[in-house]
Amino acid sequence: xxxxxxxxxxxxxxxxxxxxxxxxxxxxxxxxxxxxxxxxxxxxxxxxxxxxxxxxxxxxxxxxxxxxxxxxxxxxxxxxxxxxxxxxxxxxxxxxxxxxxxxxxxxxxxxxxxxxxxxxxxxxxxxxxxxxxxxxxxxxxxxxxxxxxxxxxxxxxxxxxxxxxxxxxxxxxxxxxxxxxxxxxxxxxxxxxxxxxxxxxxxxxxxxxxxxxxxxxxxxxxxxxxxxxxxxxxxxxxxxxxxxxxxxxxxxxxxxxxxxxxxxxxxxxxxxxxxxxxxxxxxxxxxxxxxxxxxxxxxxxxxxxxxxxxxxxxxxxxxxxxxxxxxxxxxxxxxxxxxxxxxxxxxxxxxxxxxxxxxxxxxxxxxxxxxxxxxxxxxxxxxxxxxxxxxxxxxxxxxxxxxxxxxxxxxxxxxxxxxxxxxxxxxxxxxxxxxxxxxxxxxxxxxxxxxxxxxxxxxxxxxxxxxxxxxxxxxxxxxxxxxxxxxxxxxxxxxxxxxxxxxxxxxxxxxxxxxxxxxxxxxxxxxxxxxxxxxxxxxxxxxxxxxxxxxxxxxxxxxxxxxxxxxxxxxxxxxxxxxxxxxxxxxxxxxxxxxxxxxxxxxxxxxxxxxxxxxxxxxxxxxxxxxxxxxxxxxxxxxxxxxxxxxxxxxxxxxxxxxxxxxxxxxxxxxxxxxxxxxxxxxxxxxxxxxxxxxxxxxxxxxxxxxxxxxxxxxxxxxxxxxxxxxxxxxxxxxxxxxxxxxxxxxxxxxxxxxxxxxxxxx
Numbered sequence: 011x012x013x014x015x016x017x018x019x020x021x022x023x024x025x026x027x028x029x030x031x032x033x034x035x036x037x038x039x040x041x042x043x044x045x046x047x048x049x050x051x052x053x054x055x056x057x058x059x060x061x062x063x064x065x066x067x068x069x070x071x072x073x074x075x076x077x078x079x080x081x082x083x084x085x086x087x088x089x090x091x092x093x094x095x096x097x098x099x100x101x102x103x104x105x106x107x108x109x110x111x112x113x114x115x116x117x118x119x120x121x122x123x124x125x126x127x128x129x130x131x132x133x134x135x136x137x138x139x140x141x142x143x144x145x146x147x148x149x150x151x152x153x154x155x156x157x158x159x160x161x162x163x164x165x166x167x168x169x170x171x172x173x174x175x176x177x178x179x180x181x182x183x184x185x186x187x188x189x190x191x192x193x194x195x196x197x198x199x200x201x202x203x204x205x206x207x208x209x210x211x212x213x214x215x216x217x218x219x220x221x222x223x224x225x226x227x228x229x230x231x232x233x234x235x236x237x238x239x240x241x242x243x244x245x246x247x248x249x250x251x252x253x254x255x256x257x258x259x260x261x262x263x264x265x266x267x268x269x270x271x272x273x274x275x276x277x278x279x280x281x282x283x284x285x286x287x288x289x290x291x292x293x294x295x296x297x298x299x300x301x302x303x304x305x306x307x308x309x310x311x312x313x314x315x316x317x318x319x320x321x322x323x324x325x326x327x328x329x330x331x332x333x334x335x336x337x338x339x340x341x342x343x344x345x346x347x348x349x350x351x352x353x354x355x356x357x358x359x360x361x362x363x364x365x366x367x368x369x370x371x372x373x374x375x376x377x378x379x380x381x382x383x384x385x386x387x388x389x390x391x392x393x394x395x396x397x398x399x400x401x402x403x404x405x406x407x408x409x410x411x412x413x414x415x416x417x418x419x420x421x422x423x424x425x426x427x428x429x430x431x432x433x434x435x436x437x438x439x440x441x442x443x444x445x446x447x448x449x450x451x452x453x454x455x456x457x458x459x460x461x462x463x464x465x466x467x468x469x470x471x472x473x474x475x476x477x478x479x480x481x482x483x484x485x486x487x488x489x490x491x492x493x494x495x496x497x498x499x500x501x502x503x504x505x506x507x508x509x510x511x512x513x514x515x516x517x518x519x520x521x522x523x524x525x526x527x528x529x530x531x532x533x534x535x536x537x538x539x540x541x542x543x544x545x546x547x548x549x550x551x552x553x554x555x556x557x558x559x560x561x562x563x564x565x566x567x568x569x570x571x572x573x574x575x576x577x578x579x580x581x582x583x584x585x586x587x588x589x590x591x592x593x594x595x596x597x598x599x600x601x602x603x604x605x606x607x608x609x610x611x612x613x614x615x616x617x618x619x620x621x622x623x624x625x626x627x628x629x630x631x632x633x634x635x636x637x638x639x640x641x642x643x644x645x646x647x648x649x650x651x652x653x654x655x656x657x658x659x660x661x662x663x664x665x666x667x668x669x670x671x672x673x674x675x676x677x678x679x680x681x682x683x684x685x686x687x688x689x690x691x692x693x694x695x696x697x698x699x700x701x702x703x704x705x706x707x708x709x710x711x712x713x714x715x716x717x718x719x720x721x722x723x724x725x726x727x728x729x730x731x732x733x734x735x736x737x738x739x740x741x742x743x744x745x746x747x748x749x750x751x752x753x754x755x756x757x758x759x760x761x762x763x764x765x766x767x768x769x770x771x772x773x
Contacts, residue, residue: 043317050313066279066292073215073226074281074290080214081176082285084126084206085192091122092194092202101134102200107141112149119145128214130189130207133160136200140743146186153743159184160191161739164201175286176206178236178245188244190236208244212237229254231287241271241293253278257289269293383408384459390510391419391459391467391517397510410457412510414471419516420480421502422449422487423524425532427464438464441497448490452483461517465524469513475506477539484535498533500524505538525586531626549588551580555599562638563603565645570638578631593630600637609644610687648690658684659698662691663706670710673734677703712748715741719757726753 091098097114104111115134123129123145134143135152142155152161159179175192179185189205215237216225225239233249235242248254253269257280264281271293280291386408389396405412422445424430430438446466450458457469472479484501491497502524504516523536530536554577561570577596581589604610625633661684669675680703681688695703711733718729727738735741746752751759 039321043320047313047317062294063277063279066294069216070226070279070281070290070292073228074283077215077228077288077290078283078285080128081206084128084204085175085286087125088192088194088202088204091118098134098202101143102136102196102202104136104139104141106139107149111143115143115148128206128210130187130205130210132205133157133201133203135160135164135203137164138198138200140746151743152739153747157186158737158739159186160193160203162737164193164195164199165738176230176236176288177232178208178230178234179205180245183245208237225292227291227293229289229291239293241276254289257282257291379408383410383457386410387457387459387467387469388461390513391461391469392514394514395511397513416472416475416506416508417510417513417516418470418472418477418479418506419504419513419520420453420468420470420484421461421504421517421520421524422466422468422484423500423502423527424464425498425500425527431463441491441495442466444495445487445491445497445499449483449487452486453480467517467520472506475508477503477505477537479506481535481537488533488535492533500527500532501535503535503537503539522586528586528589528625529582529627531628549584549592550595551577551592552595554580555592555596558596559599559603562600562641563607563645565642567638567642570642571635574631574634574638578627581627589627596634600634600641604641607645607648609641656698658686659695662695662703666707666710670707670714671732671734675707675734677707708744709748711735712745715745715753716749716756716760719753720760729753 095118097118101111101115119132122132131145135155136142137152140152141149142152143149144155144157147156150156155161162184163177163179177191177193179189179191181188187205188208190208190211192204192206194202212225215228225237227239227242228236229248230236233247233254235244235246235248238244238246242248253267256267257278264279266277266279269276269278274295277294278291279294280289282289386400386405387410390400424438424441424445427438430441442460442464446458449466449468450456453468453470455471459467461467470480480503484503488499488501491499502520502522504518504520504523507513507516519538523538523541526536526541527534554573558570558573558577561573581592584592662680665680665683666675677692678688681691684691692703695706699706701709715729715733718724718732726741730738730741733741735744742752745756749756
């Protein structure tokens, strides 16, 4: 009876009972789960929004209470000190600095800082006496005072009030830290400044709020934020924003309004307080999906996961019912196609499938065994005493047999390995596989593994203890790689040993032999037994290095090149480590001498560059030859310029006179103009003029300022800007230091007698 005659019609793919079950269960489950999720989500969002608004209002009221209480107490205490404390008044009205003032301030500072934890720093600034006291630096001149931002703020003539309450100052704008400043000023401009730490204030302001609730933002009477949150940065000016104007226009003490931040709709809860004219606000996203509330997110995520798990479970159950009949359909279709040719039965089909699975599994197991074998061999070569800790059954499990009288390690290294890896890793892999195929064919019965990038290690079992047994095979491997792929290979051969435990030593010898590629170049066969690597004395050719440097800096090029050639000839007869150390020492000697002579150094060697991996000894010799020629040419150019020093100094002084009011008048730009190095120009200018070039430029500016003060009615600020001083305070301090008078005093004294000003002007 044929199979087609007994096939039931129920297994037709177009009309099957199992397809209907699958569709009904899937659609019903989807609808039920999505409806349930939608209802629960809406209810959760409503309750969450209501709770968030209540918590935001509670957090706002708590922050207002804490802030007003703490800042109010601090303000009244500082106000009392400003008007009633003798130390504060003594310092702010003093004509000059004295040690008694410093002792009084130290006592005041200790009492003040111990009284309030919020305080970051306090200043007493006396412009007439040119001094500033602070808890950070005690007493400094205004020019050296570390907080120049507060000096600029106090020097701003547009601020005509005497008290500035809670002004935010950001470190980005020049303040030493993010602080909130209370400024109390006398009529003479001297000021008592108290800086409140932003971090401490924010910690106090939000200490009772949970991380999921929005932080309270405080805006002072000038419209500046004295703390920050995710929407508004610290020290931002919000006075011109629409929502802040709406809050100010409102007659209510507290309330709510809607605003837009970064294209997101938000709700603002505010409360106005009359004590310091502060406005406290919290910003809450209008959309609950913008929240960072982990409980809400986890709840919604649970709903989604629950929905998809339920859907997946229903699909799985439906598919479980459908799978048997679907497998039968697939099997019968496969049988129908094959009956037209070989006519196998179902048993043959299943047997073939199982055979393929077994074959694939065996192939995978073989790859795993080879990887473990390579890892074990790598440890035997690279780790001392590892072989003694490995059991014989472990070696047998990995297919490693060490039953021989002699053992030897040979290393094959691609000379262009680093270049191939950086340019084309796939090409590097192809060359390494080709090298392994050629070497394995010429060295049958050996173990091969990759120990480093571009280096293959072969464990061999020679019949004798002669170290050059496999020399012919190594030469053939080099020849094949050169003929077929135009690649050169360097071979390092270790000594023969009589125990597998000594393979680590043979590997170390072969690796050391490879390093001698530095002396002999690529495509070499380096046998440890033939190399002079046994003398490990660290010979340093110090005297020879000094003679080379002396010949270079006496401009005797022929002698320097001759001594360098003899130096490198001596290096070839010592240990490889001593060679590297001597080359590095010679390089350092050149760098030190070049630095002292202000020469441009061309040295590119360093201890990290591993020169033996990138160059041969002859290539490094050529680099030093070029270096000697270049250094001598620079020295001769310097000697030529020495005779022209007076002309260079004259050109520099003329350039300073022409560009005295230019913002780019710097030593570096002057050096570029006269085509000299900056250090060299500094040295010859000081040697010739007796002062530094920077001091010369500044003195010229003071002379120019004195002339303008006497001959014109220009303001001090315009003179300061014309001469490119960083601030008016700095100009005042520097002018007084050099002339003994302030700019105004100088103008009043010498306006009637300009000739007398010439003798008072610094020359």
